[in-house]
Amino acid sequence: MTPALEANADGLIGPTHSYAGLSPGNLASSLNKGEASNPRAAVLQGLDKMKTLADLGLPQYVLPPHERPDIPFLRTLGFTGSDAAVLERAWKEAPGFAAAACSASPMWAANAATVTPSADAADGRVHFTPANLHTNLHRSLEHQQTKRALDALFPDPTRFAVHDALPAVAHLADEGAANHVRLCAEHGAPGVNLLVWGREAFEPWADAFPARQTHEASQAIARRHQAGRPVFPRQSRAAIAGGTFHNDVVCVGALDTLFFHELAFEDTTGTRAAIRAAADGLFEPQFVEVSLADLPLADAISSYLFNSMLVQIPGEDRLTLICPTETRDNPRSHAVAQSLAASNGPIGAVRYVDVRQSMRNGGGPACLRLRVVLTGAEQAATNPAMRLTDALHARLSTWANRWYRESLRPADLADPQLLAESRGALDELCTILDLGTGFYPFQRG
Template sequence: MISAVEANADGLIGPTHSYAGLSPGNLASSVNAGEASNPRAAVLQGLDKMKRLADLGLPQFVLPPHERPHIQFLRDVGFSGTDGEVLASAWKTAPTMAAAACSASPMWAANAATVTPSADSADGRVHFTPANLVTNLHRSLEHTQTQGALSALFPDSARFAVHDALPSVPHLADEGAANHVRLCADHGGPGVNIMVWGREAYEPWAGAFPARQTREAFEAIARRHGAARTVFPRQSRAAIAGGTFHNDVVCVGTLDTLFFHDLAFEDTAATKADVRAQADGLFEPVFVEVSTSDLPLADAISSYLFNSMLVRLPGDARLTLICPTETRDNERSHAVAQELAASNGPIGRVEYVDVRQSMRNGGGPACLRLRVALTDDELAATNPAMRMTDELHARLSVWAATWYRDRLTPADLADPRLIDESRGALDDLTSILRLGGGFYPFQRTVT
């Protein structure tokens, strides 16, 4: 069997990180809408999480933030003048458009793409399809820059295939890896790809919150990637109604272990049976299910126990669950986590990380990362400047302290100085991560 590891690529939180409440169904985003954020603290928390994973011995990469405010989008919807005038006019007459153009949501790299590792793809390459994220306006603006970031990190076309996003239509609504789990005996061996969908393309939907992922989108990605051994379970309607906007709010898995809430799937028994059938002859799946009686859905969502990172650290026989501090602070979720660690089951250790700035917008440790299984040769073919090291962590910490504000309200997003601050930060970052000339749209503008 080919040796491989599960690497993580985390979104670097951008200078416009704010609490604008742009995502219906994301309860934390809605509850904290309008409050002041701290972009500097946010990016430093994200960097510390990345370094923590690297220090634990796991390959860790950085995905750059997107250019925000997205001035070209505002020009596309009719605003004109200088960049500062465009931003000011948009905030004055179309604030919802302006807020979308300023969102730092690309920080949540779990929505960056769906990934099929080389062990599962038809042509033996690692495949990426950036998510079109059409359910929410602010997120639908991401996929072009995401594709560029993935191409910068995975530049070798002989080993990696970075596709265009699916067509940006509701029938093919795609939210990326936040609804995808891969189980396997070993990261370098064949696996089972669990692609969780919320609705079918032509299905009437009357729920209070949107079902963001269509079955047809995942089926299209599986065909495009030549993905083997796929399972397409339906996301629980009750979970969506309760605020589970992505399945990774109630489910996480790695290697042979699937850890989930009993409301994660519409038909849990059928999901287990389908996974076992696809895994037959390869490995025996291990299901760790938490009941509603032990952890009500509301506590699962507020604590983000399942939006944790489930990893196997080098030298460990059992898995480690890396949770947000909110899991520890919630009595019910903490009890579940401690019981897991004390048991003889597959999860033997629980660690906590502070990503509070992200959590207040509804994104935990798992939201911030994109998982990519890589062989030794594939790992060697990545962009080394984007891999987290002590030196990169130190350099990016200084970079963040130089460019990022320590307080930002939604009203502050109308400040035209934020355009220059953000572009200055991204221009500097381009050289740090060796992203190449003209990586960002503003760098390609001829004046």
């Protein structure tokens, strides 16, 4: 076994962070639709959360925001003229498409890709498949730029394989790592990959909220990544109906421990058995299940207890759960969290981080990060300019304070000055993160 650590690559929240309510099934997104957001506070909260992880000794990387508004997308719809004219006309004639083109949703890097570490891949490389995010228009615009970001962070093809997204069709709808959990004895040892799905490709679906991941998409990624020991649990239909649009709203895992809500899986007994069978000879899984009686689904969703980060801090024997402050503020979820820390189980501590701006759009600490298990040699092969240090944190904080607005309402997304501000911010960011020339479409003329 080659020693490895679990790194986090967080999405840097973009200048157009707003509450436009674009995501059906995401209750927080719908609840806060139309309210004023604070992009500056949002990006600084995200940066501070990254620094918390880096200060704990975990490798932490930064993924850049996408170009928003997405003028090239609007041009494919027939809008012409200057970029400002395209934006103005799109908001007048096709406001739904204009809103999608302005979304800062790439901040939620848990949806950026599915990752298979080298210990699980037959060719010994780390594999990435950007999610096509086919279910929602605003998110379906992301995967090509996500691939460019992953190529920039993981540039060595002898160690990393960054694939294209799966075909963008409903039958292969893929939501990335938000529906993926890896269990193992040690990060550098072979593990078991849970690839959770909500519906079959050809299954009729008439429920109010969409099932965003298909079984066939999960299977295709496992084949593409040559991933050993995959398990394919079905997401609970009751959980989807209740507003758990991704499995990471009701489930998180790390090392040999799976922490989940009673309603996480359609067949909990079968899921446990399948994990045990896949882990046979590698490790003995530990299951920490929270009952519906202890935490009603509505409280699980509003508190985002399970959308916390379950991490192994170097030098500590037990896992740490890094929760949003909303978990602490909800009496039921707080009681569950405190009972975990007081127990003799695998989760020994709970910490809280403030990501309220993201939470108001339905994204907790786990939504903001893509987990990537890396050996020392693989860490050395990443782009060093994208790894968070104290100096980079300070530089990005200064950058954000210079470029980001304090307040933004959805109507402000039509402001051509915001387009200019966003592009100015991204231009400077390319220098800070050593992304090269032409990283964004607007830089290519």
